Amino acid sequence: MAAKWGITLYHSPASRAFTAYWLLEELGVPFDVQTVDISKGDQKKPDYLKLNPSGKVPTITDGKVLVSENPAICLYLADRYGYGSLAPKIDETERGAYLKWMVYSTAVLEPLLVLHGKKIDLPGRETGFGDYDEVIGVLTKSLQGHKYLLGDRFSAADVMLGSVISTALYRKELPEHPVLMDYNARLTHREAYHRAADATWPPHLFSAG
Numbered sequence: 001m002a003a004k005w006g007i008t009l010y011h012s013p014a015s016r017a018f019t020a021y022w023l024l025e026e027l028g029v030p031f032d033v034q035t036v037d038i039s040k041g042d043q044k045k046p047d048y049l050k051l052n053p054s055g056k057v058p059t060i061t062d063g064k065v066l067v068s069e070n071p072a073i074c075l076y077l078a079d080r081y082g083y084g085s086l087a088p089k090i091d092e093t094e095r096g097a098y099l100k101w102m103v104y105s106t107a108v109l110e111p112l113l114v115l116h117g118k119k120i121d122l123p124g125r126e127t128g129f130g131d132y133d134e135v136i137g138v139l140t141k142s143l144q145g146h147k148y149l150l151g152d153r154f155s156a157a158d159v160m161l162g163s164v165i166s167t168a169l170y171r172k173e174l175p176e177h178p179v180l181m182d183y184n185a186r187l188t189h190r191e192a193y194h195r196a197a198d199a200t201w202p203p204h205l206f207s208a209g
């Protein structure tokens, strides 16, 4: 069946595809959803591997443009559909911090949390991302006294890094530091966050405890 809209999001329930879904909801652009159920191994099927050879979700297509890796998807969508609003323009001073937090999300925070969850805490100088306490310090100091990563301005970086923080707090991979908890509350109260969560996180996963 032909796609109805220009953008197609390939997602799986209860996965990192939530981030791209949330951003699409924030941007208010129409999009089609194709489910690639990772619990059934759909992500390793040949047709999907042609789109994303890593066999992971999310992936998006927008006309002839194909993008995978959540931060790249967020950067693309925000520049394309939220340039000057959810994405600071190239010559705005906030652009630098915006790009940094986008990359920080999966280059620093995610791998650190995965290792920390497995009780592997490497000395900060041996990794590209620093040690756990340093990273928590960077996050809390950066958000202290600010509503969002760019101060009062909500941006796609909050969707990207905020998704990682929100999921990590839920899984108790981050400490319940008041700065992180307040930031998370601001994010999770957003209507777009709820629409994406309702669409991508089946309720039974929450009630399972």
Ligand SMILES: N[C@@H](CCC(=O)N[C@@H](CS)C(=O)NCC(=O)O)C(=O)O
Binding pocket: 014, 015, 016, 017, 038, 043, 055, 056, 057, 058, 068, 069, 070, 071, 106
């Ligand atoms: N670096 C990727 C990570 C994506 C990822 O790990 N997705 C998981 C779901 S949360 C996945 O597709 N796992 C299926 C698999 O590895 O087989 C991104 O940021 O988009």
